[in-house]
Amino acid sequence: MNVIISDTPHVRKRRTTKNIMLDVIIALIPAVIAGIVFFGYKAAVVLIISVASSVATEFVYSLCLKKKPADFVRNFDFTSVITGLLLGLSLSSTVPWYVPLLSAVFAVAVVKMLFGGTGKNIVNPAVCGRVFAFIAFQAVMISGWADAVFGPVEGSIKAGATVLTSVLSEGVSAMGLTNLDLFLGTGLQGCIGETCKLALLIGWIYLGIRKVIRWEYPLIILLCTAFTTVFLNKADFAYFLPSILSGGIFLGAVFMATDYVTSPSSRVAKYVYYACLGILVAVLRHATKIEVVSFVILLMNLTVPIFNRIFRPVIFGAPSIKEKLKARAAKKEAK
Amino acid sequence: MKIRKGKFLSRGIRLHDMKFLAKDIPIEVMPAPEIISISLGQHIGKPAVPVVKEGDFVYQGQLIAQADGVVSANVYSSVSGTVEGFEKRPVANGAIKDYILIRNDGNYMYRPLDPLPDRNKETVIARIREAGIVGMGGAGFPTAVKLAPKQTPDTLVINGAECEPYLTCDYRLMVEKTDEVAQGIRLIAKALGVTKIVVGIEKNKPDCIEKFASYEDFEIVVLRKAYPMGSEKHLIYSCTGRKVPVGKLPSDVGCVVNNIATAYAVYEAVELDKPLFERVMTVSGKAIVHPANLLVKNGTRFDDIITHCGGLRDTTAMLVSGGPMMGPCMISTDLYSGKTDSGILALDSSETDSRNPSPCINCGACAEVCPMHLLPMMIDFYTQARDYQKAREVGGVDNCISCGCCSYVCPARRAIVQSITLCKQKLASKG
Numbered sequence: 001m002n003v004i005i006s007d008t009p010h011v012r013k014r015r016t017t018k019n020i021m022l023d024v025i026i027a028l029i030p031a032v033i034a035g036i037v038f039f040g041y042k043a044a045v046v047l048i049i050s051v052a053s054s055v056a057t058e059f060v061y062s063l064c065l066k067k068k069p070a071d072f073v074r075n076f077d078f079t080s081v082i083t084g085l086l087l088g089l090s091l092s093s094t095v096p097w098y099v100p101l102l103s104a105v106f107a108v109a110v111v112k113m114l115f116g117g118t119g120k121n122i123v124n125p126a127v128c129g130r131v132f133a134f135i136a137f138q139a140v141m142i143s144g145w146a147d148a149v150f151g152p153v154e155g156s157i158k159a160g161a162t163v164l165t166s167v168l169s170e171g172v173s174a175m176g177l178t179n180l181d182l183f184l185g186t187g188l189q190g191c192i193g194e195t196c197k198l199a200l201l202i203g204w205i206y207l208g209i210r211k212v213i214r215w216e217y218p219l220i221i222l223l224c225t226a227f228t229t230v231f232l233n234k235a236d237f238a239y240f241l242p243s244i245l246s247g248g249i250f251l252g253a254v255f256m257a258t259d260y261v262t263s264p265s266s267r268v269a270k271y272v273y274y275a276c277l278g279i280l281v282a283v284l285r286h287a288t289k290i291e292v293v294s295f296v297i298l299l300m301n302l303t304v305p306i307f308n309r310i311f312r313p314v315i316f317g318a319p320s321i322k323e324k325l326k327a328r329a330a331k332k333e334a335k
Numbered sequence: 336m337k338i339r340k341g342k343f344l345s346r347g348i349r350l351h352d353m354k355f356l357a358k359d360i361p362i363e364v365m366p367a368p369e370i371i372s373i374s375l376g377q378h379i380g381k382p383a384v385p386v387v388k389e390g391d392f393v394y395q396g397q398l399i400a401q402a403d404g405v406v407s408a409n410v411y412s413s414v415s416g417t418v419e420g421f422e423k424r425p426v427a428n429g430a431i432k433d434y435i436l437i438r439n440d441g442n443y444m445y446r447p448l449d450p451l452p453d454r455n456k457e458t459v460i461a462r463i464r465e466a467g468i469v470g471m472g473g474a475g476f477p478t479a480v481k482l483a484p485k486q487t488p489d490t491l492v493i494n495g496a497e498c499e500p501y502l503t504c505d506y507r508l509m510v511e512k513t514d515e516v517a518q519g520i521r522l523i524a525k526a527l528g529v530t531k532i533v534v535g536i537e538k539n540k541p542d543c544i545e546k547f548a549s550y551e552d553f554e555i556v557v558l559r560k561a562y563p564m565g566s567e568k569h570l571i572y573s574c575t576g577r578k579v580p581v582g583k584l585p586s587d588v589g590c591v592v593n594n595i596a597t598a599y600a601v602y603e604a605v606e607l608d609k610p611l612f613e614r615v616m617t618v619s620g621k622a623i624v625h626p627a628n629l630l631v632k633n634g635t636r637f638d639d640i641i642t643h644c645g646g647l648r649d650t651t652a653m654l655v656s657g658g659p660m661m662g663p664c665m666i667s668t669d670l671y672s673g674k675t676d677s678g679i680l681a682l683d684s685s686e687t688d689s690r691n692p693s694p695c696i697n698c699g700a701c702a703e704v705c706p707m708h709l710l711p712m713m714i715d716f717y718t719q720a721r722d723y724q725k726a727r728e729v730g731g732v733d734n735c736i737s738c739g740c741c742s743y744v745c746p747a748r749r750a751i752v753q754s755i756t757l758c759k760q761k762l763a764s765k766g
Contacts (some may be wrong), residue, residue: 003651005666010655010660011682012688013743014688017746019747117749313708317568317707318581
């Protein structure tokens with residue numbers, strides 16, 4: 001008789017890495033659709049190029065490691081599809097074809113595969129790819145924002161500026177758009193995926209329901225950014241919504257910062273980490289007057305080991321922090 | 336009647352308990368086969384020393400191997416017949432142990448132990464030791480040792496959680512032998528010298544809760560349905576609100592934990608003068624033709640038990656000895672039952688999952704469910720890197736109870752429990 005011999009436990013939860021990654025892809029679909037509706041076929045071209053080159057890079061890399069193509073197909077876990085999608089979504093639809101291609105190759109080959117592949121990268125590949133694009137192709141990246149096809153923004157914003165940069169440099173009164181416009185993305189300029197916050201919100205809710213991420217993680221980032229921005233602008237709550245509805249913070253908070261691999265391990269560490277990330281975004285935006293979300297995520301990714309070291313869960317049965325403080329106080333009194 | 340809800344255990348996992356397969360099937364006596372093979376190492380500690388020779392005639396209930404030291408247990412013959420010889424054979428987890436072979440004459444000539452003159456603390460403990468009773472939940476720790484802790488306990492906690500999926504042997508005992516189990520619990524309490532008895536029962540056994548609630552001297556705690564609710568430390572926390580400190584034993588917080596099957600064995604040993612040579616086992620799983628709860632004599636071949644239950648279906652994918660969370664896989668059915676075997680499971684491919692591991696994606700699911708609040712992914716990582724000290728420091732490997740929750744949830748199908756076991760062994764061998 002043939003029976004399977006394997007390790008305990010013999011019953012397992014149905015969820016696998018592949019399922020999780022597919023869930024993330026499903027959660028990104030609304031944003032992809034919104035991007036294509038807003039920016040036309042060019043957006044689709046950018047997304048296709050970046051996803052295709054991400055997957056191709058991983059394939060070529062595995063061939064270089066002398067792995068069989070069949071093995072590649074069997075072990076393929078869709079992480080490079082997500083990298084490609086996120087990278088494409090964080091680019092403008094007007095970029096030339098080589099920008100998504102080269103950034104995707106950089107993101108997958110250098111940032112992910114060189115460090116050991118899935119689960120071993122120390123920074124988020126998509127974010128790193130975007131930063132790479134910004135630095136390597138500065139001219140095309142900053143000059144060419146496309147207008148979304150909807151909305152009434154003729155002349156309300158200076159050429160070459162996003163809503164965020166004008167808010168940052170001239171204050172919220174110069175925005176010329178309602179918060180609803182910002183939320184729906186009508187009449188905005190910007191990256192393919194960052195425009196329609198509604199689509200991202202749907203993705204967020206999906207991830208929360210499927211328990212891929214805890215729903216409060218992006219909320220922590222957004223609230224910290226919003227409140228810090230308000231605080232930095234002398235408690236002017238007019239900044240509250242624009243600060244989170246403009247720029248890349250929404251996409252970053254929901255999909256990029258919550259990436260498993262580049263987040264701390266325990267839940268408490270995650271809470272603190274996301275709070276720090278949100279605050280840092282607001283502070284650096286205020287100081288530099290440009291969009292900094294991807295840089296901040298990159299920076300915070302590098303600090304993950306510190307968070308892991310400081311915030312460890314209290315072992316069941318070990319004295320909690322409260323009890324420790326009490327014991328310390330009791331000792332002092334005894335002295 | 337005292338019923339209260341147990342303290343909420345925030346971690347752990349919720350499983351499909353699959354108990355419906357064998358839950359409503361009454362305990363049935365499994366006829367002993369012609370040849371039985373009784374292990375000398377059915378407990379933690381040194382194996383027992385045989386006191387019979389080849390060719391000897393033994394009665395059912397006769398001592399055939401004597402405990403060697405304190406942490407060891409007597410072994411009794413489960414049938415009457417002649418001793419055929421001695422042999423070495425592997426147990427389910429692969430370790431090689433000594434066995435005594437006895438040819439069953441089919442007469443079941445039974446010789447009980449000498450009747451107890453009176454029932455005080457000392458005589459009950461002596462009887463428990465004499466009858467070879469061990470913790471029947473799976474650990475196999477001699478009960479007599481457990482009942483004489485260094486610190487005087489004030490509470491006896493009875494583990495009626497039975498949190499492992501599929502297993503229903505304790506449930507059946509609670510339903511069918513309620514009075515006997517209750518009497519056994521009282522005897523254990525007497526041996527310990529405690530008056531406070533807490534019985535923890537999981538919420539999915541409402542009929543047991545109802546039955547036990549009729550006893551005035553017990554406090555019934557309704558536990559949340561979660562795995563590992565039956566782990567000593569978590570059971571104590573849920574039942575009494577006390578946390579066993581890191582590196583300490585339950586007796587340090589004044590608690591002693593025993594399970595239902597052990598209580599029943601104590602009842603039999605003290606009231607009926609019957610040594611421990613048979614126990615209730617659950618035979619379950621979707622690949623078994625007739626799931627059952629059987630009263631199995633020690634040393635019965637698993638193959639015979641499965642045949643008695645109608646055999647295996649063609650869809651059998653895996654055979655497990657014990658519960659599916661902690662029990663080892665069986666390579667063959669050529670194994671023999673013992674005091675600690677709570678079940679045999681035949682799982683089909685829809686129930687089990689043995690995909691190959693992939694890289695850790697640091698999703699943190701294992702840390703979210705770890706009932707000991709450890710960082711299993713860190714232990715796994717450092718063990719793979721052969722840095723065992725770091726695994727101890729960062730992950731807290733010493734506190735692991737090997738419940739398997741981390742491996743259960745791991746989306747990358749990593750063998751985290753095995754990593755932890757390896758790490759513990761390496762740390763122990765280094766000292």
